[in-house]
Amino acid sequence: MPHDATTHDATGQDATTHSNTTHSKTTHDVTRHDSAFLDDAMLDVRFPADGRVPVAELLSRVRGSLEVGDERVRDFLTAFGRRLLRPALARRHPELGSLGFFLRPSELARTVESLDREHVRVPRGLVLHIPPANVDTVFVYSWALSALMGNRNVVRLSPRSGAVSEVIVRTLRETLGDADPVVAASQAIVSYERSDAVTSALSAACDLRVVWGGDRTVTEIRRHPLAPHARELTFPDRSSFAVVRAAAWLCAPRPARVTTAEGFVNDTYWFDQAACSSPRTVFWVGDERDCESARADFTDHVERAVTARGWGVDAAMAVEKRVSTYGLAADGLAESVEFRGNALANVRLSAAAAAPRRWLGAGTFAHARLATLAELAPLVERRDQTMTHFGFGREELEELARGLAGRGVDRMVPVGSALSFHRVWDGVDLPAEFTRLVTVVR
Amino acid sequence: MFRLTAAEKEAVLLPELVELTEHHRAACLPYRRILDAVGAAPPYERVADLPWLPVRLFKTHELRSVPEDQVFRVLTSSGTTGQRPSRVYLDRAAAAAQTRMLAATLREVLGERRLPMLVVDSRSVTRDPTLSARGAGVLGMMTFGRDHTFVLDEQGRVDAEAVKGFLARHGHERFLVFGFTFLVWVHLRALGADLSRGVLVHSGGWKRLADQAVGNAEFRRRLADECGLTRVHNFYGMVEQIGTVFLEGPDGDGLYCPDFADVVIRDPNTWQEAPTSVPGLIEVVSTLPTSYPGHVLLTEDLGVVRGVDDGGLPGKRFEVLGRLSRAEARGCSDTAGDTVGQS
Numbered sequence: 193m194p195h196d197a198t199t200h201d202a203t204g205q206d207a208t209t210h211s212n213t214t215h216s217k218t219t220h221d222v223t224r225h226d227s228a229f230l231d232d233a234m235l236d237v238r239f240p241a242d243g244r245v246p247v248a249e250l251l252s253r254v255r256g257s258l259e260v261g262d263e264r265v266r267d268f269l270t271a272f273g274r275r276l277l278r279p280a281l282a283r284r285h286p287e288l289g290s291l292g293f294f295l296r297p298s299e300l301a302r303t304v305e306s307l308d309r310e311h312v313r314v315p316r317g318l319v320l321h322i323p324p325a326n327v328d329t330v331f332v333y334s335w336a337l338s339a340l341m342g343n344r345n346v347v348r349l350s351p352r353s354g355a356v357s358e359v360i361v362r363t364l365r366e367t368l369g370d371a372d373p374v375v376a377a378s379q380a381i382v383s384y385e386r387s388d389a390v391t392s393a394l395s396a397a398c399d400l401r402v403v404w405g406g407d408r409t410v411t412e413i414r415r416h417p418l419a420p421h422a423r424e425l426t427f428p429d430r431s432s433f434a435v436v437r438a439a440a441w442l443c444a445p446r447p448a449r450v451t452t453a454e455g456f457v458n459d460t461y462w463f464d465q466a467a468c469s470s471p472r473t474v475f476w477v478g479d480e481r482d483c484e485s486a487r488a489d490f491t492d493h494v495e496r497a498v499t500a501r502g503w504g505v506d507a508a509m510a511v512e513k514r515v516s517t518y519g520l521a522a523d524g525l526a527e528s529v530e531f532r533g534n535a536l537a538n539v540r541l542s543a544a545a546a547a548p549r550r551w552l553g554a555g556t557f558a559h560a561r562l563a564t565l566a567e568l569a570p571l572v573e574r575r576d577q578t579m580t581h582f583g584f585g586r587e588e589l590e591e592l593a594r595g596l597a598g599r600g601v602d603r604m605v606p607v608g609s610a611l612s613f614h615r616v617w618d619g620v621d622l623p624a625e626f627t628r629l630v631t632v633v634r
Numbered sequence: 635m636f637r638l639t640a641a642e643k644e645a646v647l648l649p650e651l652v653e654l655t656e657h658h659r660a661a662c663l664p665y666r667r668i669l670d671a672v673g674a675a676p677p678y679e680r681v682a683d684l685p686w687l688p689v690r691l692f693k694t695h696e697l698r699s700v701p702e703d704q705v706f707r708v709l710t711s712s713g714t715t716g717q718r719p720s721r722v723y724l725d726r727a728a729a730a731a732q733t734r735m736l737a738a739t740l741r742e743v744l745g746e747r748r749l750p751m752l753v754v755d756s757r758s759v760t761r762d763p764t765l766s767a768r769g770a771g772v773l774g775m776m777t778f779g780r781d782h783t784f785v786l787d788e789q790g791r792v793d794a795e796a797v798k799g800f801l802a803r804h805g806h807e808r809f810l811v812f813g814f815t816f817l818v819w820v821h822l823r824a825l826g827a828d829l830s831r832g833v834l835v836h837s838g839g840w841k842r843l844a845d846q847a848v849g850n851a852e853f854r855r856r857l858a859d860e861c862g863l864t865r866v867h868n869f870y871g872m873v874e875q876i877g878t879v880f881l882e883g884p885d886g887d888g889l890y891c892p893d894f895a896d897v898v899i900r901d902p903n904t905w906q907e908a909p910t911s912v913p914g915l916i917e918v919v920s921t922l923p924t925s926y927p928g929h930v931l932l933t934e935d936l937g938v939v940r941g942v943d944d945g946g947l948p949g950k951r952f953e954v955l956g957r958l959s960r961a962e963a964r965g966c967s968d969t970a971g972d973t974v975g976q977s
Contacts, residue, residue, distance in 0.1 A: 511688055518672075518691055522667055526671045
């Protein structure tokens with residue numbers, strides 16, 4: 193009987209097993225308490241300098257005493273940020289430009305000053321960061337804020353992390369030359385293949401564990417206990433949407449619509465629309481006629497921006513988009529599916545409640561209509577993170593936020609700002625979480 | 635079964651496929667919704683104008699055009715890791731038709747009578763309770779042979795004695811050799827046996843051979859030189875279009891489409907039909923899928939039409955060039971394959 197030609201090939205894939213760190217195989221069945229064994233597990237150090245060490249040795253190496261807003265760390269971060277802003281680098285990797293901008297002295301000062309002064313604020317201690325493999329810059333934001341708060345940090349960089357992380361690590365090391373030695377002493381970036389032993393040892397040792405990178409990673413990491421006093425911050429799978437007031441769109445002058453469409457394209461195409469803050473559905477608020485014409489005009493502008501920026505998708509992504517959009521149609525969730533080339537696909541949802549949360553492929557937008565902004569409230573889910581908006585006033589947005597009462601949506605930012613990192617992320621004030629408060633009453 | 639020229643085939647297939655499209659539109663609600671959403675509607679002037687479904691939809695959705703109580707067999711493909719298998723629903727008529735048309739297709743190279751059959755595999759693959767695609771493929775082909783003899787023992791080692799016995803019994807007459815392309819390449823040449831009376835039918839993809847820089851020409855030349863095998867037919871087919879196989883012509887000049895099927899190579903940028911010798915995605919069309927909307931399917935295989943009405947058989951001759959890689963996103967919530975735990 194004939195079969196899909198390639199499924200047979202799967203039979204050969206058993207040969208490709210995951211390579212393990214030297215000891216992870218032997219320690220697999222060992223209980224956590226057998227610490228001597230666990231301490232032997234090896235990891236690769238990438239920062240401050242290359243090396244391969246047992247996890248116990250790494251933990252004893254990361255020392256040094258910093259304070260909240262430590263000048264030595266500030267100097268290091270601003271020097272690092274300046275290097276990221278060098279034109280050649282920022283041109284090649286624009287996301288490094290954004291990072292460099294985030295690390296400018298005034299922003300760091302604002303971050304430190306934003307902390308309330310009622311208590312004495314001290315670092316948490318040792319912070320373990322587990323960033324996702326596929327967004328290169330996330331780990332830097334997380335680490336930089338934690339370091340600024342005076343913590344010792346161990347960042348676990350995936351061995352499969354991208355080229356941009358390489359550039360980041362290299363730049364960090366270059367910056368070390370002029371930095372106070374306490375930076376090299378207190379900060380480490382490491383890398384290791386799947387290893388329960390290493391993850392367990394690091395988890396048991398840290399005071400705060402920060403896990404970015406999706407439900408599966410969070411669940412996986414949670415198998416490894418923390419010390420009783422330690423805390424955890426998790427950033428699981430999120431999804432995002434945009435809301436546009438149709439009348440506001442139609443009334444906006446052309447340059448504003450052009451800029452907003454460009455912002456929307458940046459929000460979505462940059463990370464193949466798979467970033468947690470990239471919108472997938474656009475809700476149009478207004479009467480049917482306005483929404484129809486606003487959506488049509490918006491789509492034209494988005495198409496032009498996509499073409500102008502040269503965003504395209506490859507054949508595999510084009511097929512992915514067909515599979516996901518046809519799938520929505522098959523489920524009765526899509527009234528129409530329209531392709532403008534392979535780069536831009538628009539789905540008109542049969543009902544606003546059908547807004548898909550899952551990734552549909554780069555440049556795939558679901559559209560739905562709402563009569564009023566308030567109609568959004570019952571549709572919001574816990575996993576909804578960023579609401580990019582156009583045409584709404586601050587008051588009605590705040591009213592919506594209060595009405596949602598924490599059921600979802602942690603950010604409301606204008607279209608074009610979906611990817612801008614802020615120290616308050618996913619509803620969490622990161623600098624505050626990275627510190628402890630000491631009550632002093634005289 | 636391989637008689638129609640390209641123009642004749644277009645004339646025969648178009649009305650049948652148009653009718654099938656409307657049949658499935660009426661009988662399969664998810665299919666109708668897809669056609670409505672993308673705005674597909676007659677008239678269709680050419681086979682290439684017919685709306686296609688991405689073949690992966692059979693993994694994600696239940697697509698059938700017969701009521702549940704008329705489903706006679708559900709075929710599943712072996713899904714790769716993390717993927718659900720395809721499910722293909724056959725009623726009695728569709729099941730009978732696919733068996734009949736597959737037999738008719740293979741008769742072109744095997745002849746009318748069942749031939750003694752050498753299977754380049756191990757009997758154990760046919761006994762696995764969770765039958766692999768490989769096992770199902772072997773079982774399916776076994777119906778076209780008799781005195782089945784397995785080249786590999788239960789441990790997957792070459793069973794030279796069994797082959798010797800088979801050749802002693804049948805080596806003087808026409809016999810069938812079947813196996814997966816890579817296994818044939820690895821094990822058959824090592825046998826050192828005279829297989830010159832054999833007809834080899836093989837399938838399963840070229841990926842592992844391509845890794846060794848072995849193409850079809852080299853494959854055929856070495857098998858001829860080392861085993862005397864000159865009647866060699868690769869085939870291409872998939873569970874989502876069960877019963878339809880695209881069979882390599884006697885001269886090895888490409889895969890040919892049986893009279894009830896065809897391929898359209900599509901440019902993945904414009905989705906228009908690609909000209910001869912320009913590679914694209916393979917769309918397979920067949921009149922066999924009556925109980926599920928699988929008559930026009932866009933595969934995720936890359937292929938190229940090498941020629942039309944210019945080879946050993948009439949019609950298009952094409953080549954499968956490989957598989958499209960899966961799309962991967964750079965997003966922050968996707969950490970597939972990168973969990974930090976698990977040794």
